[in-house]
Amino acid sequence: MEYAGIAVIDPIGDAYDSLVRADIGVPMRRINHLNGTTPQIGLVVLAAYRHVDWDQLTRLVLRAPTLVMASPHNRDDALRAMCLRATGYVDAAADALVLRRAIQAALGGELAYARGVLADFVRMQLHSPQARRASRLTARQREVVALIARGAADKEIAHVLGISTATAQKHVTNVLRKLGVPNRAAAAAAVSALALS
Numbered sequence: 613m614e615y616a617g618i619a620v621i622d623p624i625g626d627a628y629d630s631l632v633r634a635d636i637g638v639p640m641r642r643i644n645h646l647n648g649t650t651p652q653i654g655l656v657v658l659a660a661y662r663h664v665d666w667d668q669l670t671r672l673v674l675r676a677p678t679l680v681m682a683s684p685h686n687r688d689d690a691l692r693a694m695c696l697r698a699t700g701y702v703d704a705a706a707d708a709l710v711l712r713r714a715i716q717a718a719l720g721g722e723l724a725y726a727r728g729v730l731a732d733f734v735r736m737q738l739h740s741p742q743a744r745r746a747s748r749l750t751a752r753q754r755e756v757v758a759l760i761a762r763g764a765a766d767k768e769i770a771h772v773l774g775i776s777t778a779t780a781q782k783h784v785t786n787v788l789r790k791l792g793v794p795n796r797a798a799a800a801a802a803v804s805a806l807a808l809s
Contacts, residue, residue: 619643620657627659627681627704634708636715657681673697674763679718690729700724756783761800
């Protein structure tokens, strides 16, 4: 049977307990990590105590919508999570109603961030050098970035665009260089900022 609820990655258990008390109304399971055999899930909640495991978050957002539940809450970390395309970032100490609304919003495909974090993100993206460089991308390069933003690997990009994998890799490398960004997530964020302006 396929599991379509919430997977809570929480080694300590405090965040999971808070979610249980919040009575989300969706099946939840506490796990240690997602592995290759983990069935389809609607949302991953990554518990973060004192610091966020950024490498793990980067991997998770490519597999499923992912929300960080942090203790303590850190606005800079929330902004970084948003840049990595996490679905949300909530304070683990928030009351049950706030947690329930955030989780339900994330399950519905909405972002679950504080308004101040959203405002900071938009300001940051609109004024970034990458956003200005994104305006100079060719139509093909914009197609590549759109596929990157959806999480497509080089082989998938090649298939969708009808090109070889080697050519797709060259396109990705050129896009990253042209935007002056270190990775795919940053390229997608730069082009998203351009779309907002």
